[in-house]
Structure formats: structure tokens, C-alpha cells
Amino acid sequence: MTRSEYPWLLPSALADPELPAEGSRPRRTLRDWVVDVAAFLIAVVIAVLTLDALTSGSRESSLELAADVAAGGLACCALWFRRRRPVDLAVALVVVSTFAPLASGALLVALFSLAVHRPFKPVAVVGAAAVGSGVVQPWLRPDPSTSWMSSVLFGTVLVLLVIAWGMVVRSRRQIVVVLRERAHRAEAEAELRAEQAQRLAREAIAREMHDVLAHRLTLLSVHAGALEFRPDAPVPEVARAAGVIRDSAHEALQDLREIIGVLRTPGEGEENRPQPTLVTLEELVAESRQAGMKVTLVNRVADPEAVPAATGRTAYRIAQEALTNARKHAPGAEVTVTLGGRPGEGIAVEVHNPRPTGDVPKVPGSGQGLIGLTERATLAGGRLEHGASGDGGFRVEAWLPWPA
Structure with a gap:
């Protein structure tokens, strides 16, 4: 099984060599749907783990927890738009995760998608903003079981790892796209070489046709000219000239059929007359x-x-x-x-x-x-x-x- 035979298994970035533009609607393949569902579930799992950490030994009020859950749920649902607007979604989740820790999982998924689908410059800018958010969030919503410095270091390392992973995936996809383009170019060059070889073969056949038919047609011309300039020639000479004309015309027709047969059915020369030696x-x-x-x-x-x-x-x-x-x-x-x-x-x-x-x-x-x-x-x-x-x-x- 090859990927070219089953394009619905390819990611949309490989099914279409051009990366989706901001705001466009790339067609999802079956693999894309599987990846999107997996990304959504990962964000939900991280949000649940974060919620469990907040509720155990935390002095968060019920209103703050409800706001966190709502923000985390909306952030996870917003991941379904990560292919259409990866930059806008990542920026919005950076802001939301600064005040709502339950949106951190969705932010990591959005950063990964941003690194996969966009070049380094916007990824670096949004990644720096995400690191800044990781510095501010432990200060606004401190975790009693972890120091502020540990939370900052852990968040920074996690953001950098996710972005690096996404850039590796992007580089691999670009390499695959380049290889596909080279393969298409090689196929086109092979077709051009085949056409050139066919043209050269036809030129050789044309030269062969000239060499074969010139001899026959010259006989026709000479004897037809003799009959034209000597209309009072003896009957035996006229009959002999007519016989030569007939035989030459027959041979020329046979030679022409032989060459046309080669053009129509190359490689099937067993039934043709043997070549002269x-x-x-x-x-x-x-x-x-x-x-x-x-x-x-x-x-x-x-x-x-x-x-x-x-x-x-x-x-x-x-x-x-x-x-x-x-x-x-x-x-x-x-x-x-x-x-x-x-x-x-x-x-x-x-x-x-x-x-x-x-x-x-x-x-x-x-x-x-x-x-x-x-x-x-x-x-x-x-x-x-x-x-x-x-x-x-x-x-x-x-x-x-x-x-x-």
C-alpha cells in the first residue's frame, strides 16, 4: 500500500503541497480527523489533571473554579479551528491561559499546530508570549505545592519542547513535499526523454524510408520517362518496361507497408520481410x-x-x-x-x-x-x-x- 494510492490517509499539508493560509478552509482527511480528535482529548486530559490539582488543597472559590472550567472547556473546543486560524487561536489561548490554568493544555496543542503550519517568525513571537504567560500565571494563580521558580521553569521547558516538536514535524513534511516535487519532475523529464527518443526513432525511420523508396521510385521514373520519350518503341521493350514499373511499384508498396507496420506495432517484426544484408x-x-x-x-x-x-x-x-x-x-x-x-x-x-x-x-x-x-x-x-x-x-x- 502506497500513500499515492490512498490520499485520504495523508495529512492535508501533504495532500496539498501548499500549507493552508490563515483563514482558509483546508479539507480534512481521515488522518486529520483522527489527529484532531486526539489533540482535543489530550487537551481535555491535561485540563482534568489541572483541575484535580487546583481542587486538592487549593483555596480557590467555587466561582473561580467554575470560570476556570468554562474557560478550559471553551479553549478545548476552540482547538477545532486550529487549522484555519492557528496564529489567532494561539494568541487568544496565550491570553486565556494566563488567567485560566485549565486552558494550558489547549495552549500547548495550539502551539504545536502553530509550529507545524507556520514559519519560524510568528512561532517565535507567539512562543515568547507563551513563555511570558508561564511566568505571570504562577504569580497570579500560585500553586501551594510548587514554588514559583519551579512552575516557571517547568512551563518554559514544556513550551519549548512542544514548539521544537512541531518544527520537526513541519520540517519533515516540507522534506516530503520537496521529494514529491522532485519525483514529479523526474517523471516529467522521463516523459520528455521518451518523447525525444521516439522522435529520433521516427527520424531514423524517415531516413530508412527515403533510402528504401528512392531506389524503387527511381525505377518508376526512368522507365516511365522512357515510355514517354519513345512511344514508338517495340512492343517487347514496352512490355518489359511496364513489367519493371509494375514490379517496382509493388516493391515500393511492400517497403512502405513494412515501415508503417514498424510504426504501428513496434517489436512485432517477425511477420515482416527479412531486412536486406x-x-x-x-x-x-x-x-x-x-x-x-x-x-x-x-x-x-x-x-x-x-x-x-x-x-x-x-x-x-x-x-x-x-x-x-x-x-x-x-x-x-x-x-x-x-x-x-x-x-x-x-x-x-x-x-x-x-x-x-x-x-x-x-x-x-x-x-x-x-x-x-x-x-x-x-x-x-x-x-x-x-x-x-x-x-x-x-x-x-x-x-x-x-x-x-
């Missing part, structure tokens, strides 16, 4: 050849299956993006994809295409693909460089770590 690079090259590209694959990796899945997937995406760019910006040029490496040395990926011959169609591009590849390689612990080659073509070179 270095082993599936030959399929990518074959797909590019079917689209009409001239691609040469030089694979010097002895065992592609031994390459870590994350490294192989990154190498695959680099080759895929480079082939996509070559298809867009250097149509008809022969592209060479070279792979090499071993455990402990890393994986080297190079994609090179020479200068294209003839007119090159203007295909729009944002350049975000190579930027995304550079970020992907850096996050994987490697590096990527790209730029023009010496023969007027374009070269993409990357290195990825392969632990031994």
Missing part, C-alpha cells in the same frame, strides 16, 4: 540489370554471411543508393560495385560510374540520400566519401567496421 546484394544487382543498367559486381568478401547484420544492411543501403543515383544521373554508363574486407579490417564498399555519354536527362534530386548515407555510416562507426572521379564520373566510397 550483404548476402542479398547480388539480388539488388540483378534487379538493376533487369532495369537495363550495366552493373559489374566485384565481391572480394569470402563469407558474406559472416558479416554482422547491421554492417551488412548498411553496406546494402549504400550500394542501393549509389546505384539509384547512377541510374538517375548517368544512364547507360557501366557501374562497378566493389566489396572487400575481412574480420578485424572492416568492410570497404565502392560504387563507381564513368562519365555518361550523350545527353543526360534532368532528373530532380535533393541530395538527401547521400547525406543520409553519410549519417548512417557515421552512426555505424565508419565513414563515407563521395564526389567526382578522375575520369569525369562519380565515386562513392565507404568503410564500415567488422569486428574480429
Whole structure:
């Protein structure tokens, strides 16, 4: 059982972090009612003991005893307002207890409540007044069995102990409130960190979506453009281009569904298609050849299956993006994809295409693909460089770590 599950067991000062203001009406919890009843009974018991001391061997008149009993009863009943007006009640009981000893118990309870609910300055002022009252009362209403000095010392020590106890309770409650605020702040910071992690994950998925769909959509663009500029092409070529467009659209749709599926149901990837690795690079090259590209694959990796899945997937995406760019910006040029490496040395990926011959169609591009590849390689612990080659073509070179 925790306090947060049962707020009706908390004191009102903890159920509401703000201490009740003077004259306000704090809502009492079940614990507050129990404490208030206990405080009332303690004041009554002290009043009864004081009355017994006054009646035994005292020369008090019946009228004075009746006034004391009335004042003590009213003082005990006034304790029910100690949460609403603790300062006013304590000051009033200081005055009453100076002339009515039976109100001393109620005064002690009021001083304790004042120390719990108010800062040190008003507590010190009222406490000094209570000590002064303890000095005057034995002089006005002396006890035959006790000296004046003993009564003053006993009353002073009792007042100081009650105030010190109340200040300890106040400090503990303030510490609890501070800890609760820190816990709420920590929960809010954790939620912010979770939102930030979710945002970063979505950005990574967006980059993945770009890398995956760019290859498919480029095939659609190239072959649709070929059909547009060669409407008199032979029927077999038109049929082959239409087939490539259909397959590319189907693959793009499948890739999009895969990524959306990850967004909707993270962690349930068993039913999705397997992620590409270095082993599936030959399929990518074959797909590019079917689209009409001239691609040469030089694979010097002895065992592609031994390459870590994350490294192989990154190498695959680099080759895929480079082939996509070559298809867009250097149509008809022969592209060479070279792979090499071993455990402990890393994986080297190079994609090179020479200068294209003839007119090159203007295909729009944002350049975000190579930027995304550079970020992907850096996050994987490697590096990527790209730029023009010496023969007027374009070269993409990357290195990825392969632990031994």
C-alpha cells in the first residue's frame, strides 16, 4: 500500500503541497480527523489533571473554579479551528491561559499546530508570549505545592519542547513535499526523454524510408520517362518496361507497408520481410540489370554471411543508393560495385560510374540520400566519401567496421 494510492490517509499539508493560509478552509482527511480528535482529548486530559490539582488543597472559590472550567472547556473546543486560524487561536489561548490554568493544555496543542503550519517568525513571537504567560500565571494563580521558580521553569521547558516538536514535524513534511516535487519532475523529464527518443526513432525511420523508396521510385521514373520519350518503341521493350514499373511499384508498396507496420506495432517484426544484408546484394544487382543498367559486381568478401547484420544492411543501403543515383544521373554508363574486407579490417564498399555519354536527362534530386548515407555510416562507426572521379564520373566510397 502506497500513500499515492490512498490520499485520504495523508495529512492535508501533504495532500496539498501548499500549507493552508490563515483563514482558509483546508479539507480534512481521515488522518486529520483522527489527529484532531486526539489533540482535543489530550487537551481535555491535561485540563482534568489541572483541575484535580487546583481542587486538592487549593483555596480557590467555587466561582473561580467554575470560570476556570468554562474557560478550559471553551479553549478545548476552540482547538477545532486550529487549522484555519492557528496564529489567532494561539494568541487568544496565550491570553486565556494566563488567567485560566485549565486552558494550558489547549495552549500547548495550539502551539504545536502553530509550529507545524507556520514559519519560524510568528512561532517565535507567539512562543515568547507563551513563555511570558508561564511566568505571570504562577504569580497570579500560585500553586501551594510548587514554588514559583519551579512552575516557571517547568512551563518554559514544556513550551519549548512542544514548539521544537512541531518544527520537526513541519520540517519533515516540507522534506516530503520537496521529494514529491522532485519525483514529479523526474517523471516529467522521463516523459520528455521518451518523447525525444521516439522522435529520433521516427527520424531514423524517415531516413530508412527515403533510402528504401528512392531506389524503387527511381525505377518508376526512368522507365516511365522512357515510355514517354519513345512511344514508338517495340512492343517487347514496352512490355518489359511496364513489367519493371509494375514490379517496382509493388516493391515500393511492400517497403512502405513494412515501415508503417514498424510504426504501428513496434517489436512485432517477425511477420515482416527479412531486412536486406550483404548476402542479398547480388539480388539488388540483378534487379538493376533487369532495369537495363550495366552493373559489374566485384565481391572480394569470402563469407558474406559472416558479416554482422547491421554492417551488412548498411553496406546494402549504400550500394542501393549509389546505384539509384547512377541510374538517375548517368544512364547507360557501366557501374562497378566493389566489396572487400575481412574480420578485424572492416568492410570497404565502392560504387563507381564513368562519365555518361550523350545527353543526360534532368532528373530532380535533393541530395538527401547521400547525406543520409553519410549519417548512417557515421552512426555505424565508419565513414563515407563521395564526389567526382578522375575520369569525369562519380565515386562513392565507404568503410564500415567488422569486428574480429
